[in-house]
Amino acid sequence: MSADPRLLVVDDEPDLRTLYEMTLLREGFTLDCAGTVEDALELLGARRYDAVITDMRLPDGSGLDILRWLEQQGRGERALVITAYGSAENAVEALKAGAYDYLTKPVDLRQFRMVVASALGRAPKTEETASRGAATARAAAAAEPGASPPASGAASPTSPAPATGAMSPSASEDAPSEAAEASAAESRKAPAAKPRAAPPLTGSTSALDRLVGDSAPMRQVRELIGKVARSMAPVLLNGESGTGKELVARAIHDVSARRPQPFVAVNSGAIPEQLLEAEFFGYRKGAFTGATEDREGFFQAAHGGTLFLDEIGDLPLAMQSKLLRALQERSVRPVGAVAEMPVNVRLLSATHKDLAAEVAAGRFRQDLYYRLNVIQIRVPPLRERMEDLPPISARILQRIAADAGVSPVPQLTPAALATLSRYSFPGNVRELENLLHRALALSGGDGIELSDLGLPDIVLGPDDATSESAFGALDPALGAALPPEARGGAPLPDDLAAYLDEVEKQILLRALAQHRNNRTAAGASLGLSLRQMRYRMARLSISVGGDEG
Numbered sequence: 001m002s003a004d005p006r007l008l009v010v011d012d013e014p015d016l017r018t019l020y021e022m023t024l025l026r027e028g029f030t031l032d033c034a035g036t037v038e039d040a041l042e043l044l045g046a047r048r049y050d051a052v053i054t055d056m057r058l059p060d061g062s063g064l065d066i067l068r069w070l071e072q073q074g075r076g077e078r079a080l081v082i083t084a085y086g087s088a089e090n091a092v093e094a095l096k097a098g099a100y101d102y103l104t105k106p107v108d109l110r111q112f113r114m115v116v117a118s119a120l121g122r123a124p125k126t127e128e129t130a131s132r133g134a135a136t137a138r139a140a141a142a143a144e145p146g147a148s149p150p151a152s153g154a155a156s157p158t159s160p161a162p163a164t165g166a167m168s169p170s171a172s173e174d175a176p177s178e179a180a181e182a183s184a185a186e187s188r189k190a191p192a193a194k195p196r197a198a199p200p201l202t203g204s205t206s207a208l209d210r211l212v213g214d215s216a217p218m219r220q221v222r223e224l225i226g227k228v229a230r231s232m233a234p235v236l237l238n239g240e241s242g243t244g245k246e247l248v249a250r251a252i253h254d255v256s257a258r259r260p261q262p263f264v265a266v267n268s269g270a271i272p273e274q275l276l277e278a279e280f281f282g283y284r285k286g287a288f289t290g291a292t293e294d295r296e297g298f299f300q301a302a303h304g305g306t307l308f309l310d311e312i313g314d315l316p317l318a319m320q321s322k323l324l325r326a327l328q329e330r331s332v333r334p335v336g337a338v339a340e341m342p343v344n345v346r347l348l349s350a351t352h353k354d355l356a357a358e359v360a361a362g363r364f365r366q367d368l369y370y371r372l373n374v375i376q377i378r379v380p381p382l383r384e385r386m387e388d389l390p391p392i393s394a395r396i397l398q399r400i401a402a403d404a405g406v407s408p409v410p411q412l413t414p415a416a417l418a419t420l421s422r423y424s425f426p427g428n429v430r431e432l433e434n435l436l437h438r439a440l441a442l443s444g445g446d447g448i449e450l451s452d453l454g455l456p457d458i459v460l461g462p463d464d465a466t467s468e469s470a471f472g473a474l475d476p477a478l479g480a481a482l483p484p485e486a487r488g489g490a491p492l493p494d495d496l497a498a499y500l501d502e503v504e505k506q507i508l509l510r511a512l513a514q515h516r517n518n519r520t521a522a523g524a525s526l527g528l529s530l531r532q533m534r535y536r537m538a539r540l541s542i543s544v545g546g547d548e549g
């Protein structure tokens with residue numbers, strides 16, 4: 001970008017053009033203006049700009065026409081679209097069409113300056129926004145146990161305030177340098193964040209590098225990360241627990257121009273309902289008993305950067321409304337404050353739930369779903385990309401060994417890897433991490449053996465089984481298949497459906513192996529028709545090569 005950014009403003013109303021012009025000139029930009037799509041395209045054909053700001057409705061077309069032209073021409077201008085108030089459809093359409101961001105009419109000039117500055121990767125000149133450094137320190141300092149919010153009130157929490165800090169201690173530097181801030185951003189976490197299996201690598205390794213796997217689904221995820229990183233469009237990450245949704249969110253942040261700014265990850269499902277508002281939006285000193293200092297919330301902490309709301313499907317309806325308002329207004333009101341404060345935050349969210357079904361069931365607001373789900377990225381379960389298992393395992397072992405000071409890095413033996421690749425990993429990559437942690441602790445030498453993995457017996461075939469099945473003595477066919485949990489005395493599974501799926505899957509896989517992947521023969525050996533066999537294989541994501549029966 002040039003030192004003196006040049007902008008193109010497209011609006012057919014002369015008064016509005018003048019207003020935008022005056023605002024932007026004060027910010028030190030050079031401007032060109034157009035009143036129609038045709039004039040805009042002529043100007044764009046003649047020169048390049050740093051950003052284009054366009055109204056959605058124009059006399060000879062729509063702002064989307066300009067977006068499409070920019071896209072077709074492979075142009076680098078960031079586009080901001082101004083839409084009619086309350087027209088979420090237009091905003092979503094613009095973001096999908098490649099707009100960097102949108103603004104709604106009547107345009108709030110403070111917001112306008114902020115959004116334009118954000119598109120150009122700089123701070124607004126004529127306005128001070130939240131002073132993050134000091135506020136972040138306050139946040140950590142105010143995070144003392146025992147603070148209590150007010151007893152009642154529509155906008156106030158009704159019981160004890162956060163018992164733990166809003167962020168990890170690393171967020172408490174008073175005036176962090178850019179580098180320190182970038183690495184602090186790595187580890188900022190909601191208090192109630194679930195314990196994670198392994199800490200991230202050092203701040204210098206980007207999350208995209210840490211996202212291992214070259215399978216087709218992961219290549220697609222990586223491609224989407226690159227695309228969505230260029231805009232402010234909200235992204236909803238969908239996938240089972242432990243698949244890497246947070247890692248993908250971090251990667252989007254790392255690839256975007258927001259990388260030097262904070263990445264704040266919040267586990268929405270783990271925050272007590274009565275504390276949500278104070279945690280999200282912060283509070284003012286004196287807002288409730290024990291609020292001895294102002295404290296910023298997640299939105300202020302993520303100002304300029306990215307806010308990642310994990311388990312968004314767990315937010316109660318009342319909080320969903322407040323979140324929607326914050327997104328629409330781009331400002332938040334801390335508990336106990338009179339005024340709203342503008343926030344410049346890119347929102348990413350994640351869920352393992354089917355949010356559309358939650359909407360249908362009345363548990364999730366449709367308008368919020370619509371706003372969050374502008375772009376959806378599905379992070380596939382590990383069992384759908386088993387070719388990624390060896391490189392992911394190798395990377396995890398490398399990291400665990402480095403943390404534990406173990407050298408050389410132990411490798412999985414071929415037998416251990418082969419057995420692991422038959423497992424369906426209901427807990428996905430996190431389960432693999434836990435398993436390898438345990439295995440590394442148990443293994444004595446350079447190689448991790450099958451016996452170090454501590455896999456459930458159901459994964460081990462008859463050749464792998466380390467102990468003889470007691471059930472097998474009664475009925476060899478059943479005994480080979482039935483795990484200890486199915487017999488008396490052993491601990492019960494905590495998810496029966498997933499457990500039975502695993503049992504079924506292992507049986508189908510063994511039958512297929514015995515019949516050289518012939519589905520008809522394998523099915524017949526189990527008393528199933530080809531149709532039934534196909535159905536079960538599809539349900540359990542089992543695929544075998546070839547098209548034969």
Ligand SMILES: Nc1ncnc2c1ncn2[C@@H]1O[C@H](COP(=O)(O)OP(=O)(O)OP(=O)(O)O)[C@@H](O)[C@H]1O
Pocket residue numbers: 196197198210211212213239240241242243244245246247248310352392395429430433
């Ligand atoms: N492709 C991958 N390569 C290497 N490590 C990965 C990969 N995917 C996930 N991980 C690691 O697995 C662990 C779980 O990932 P992450 O927390 O991102 O999952 P999640 O989908 O957000 O889980 P949850 O829904 O339970 O919050 C993390 O330690 C992460 O670094």
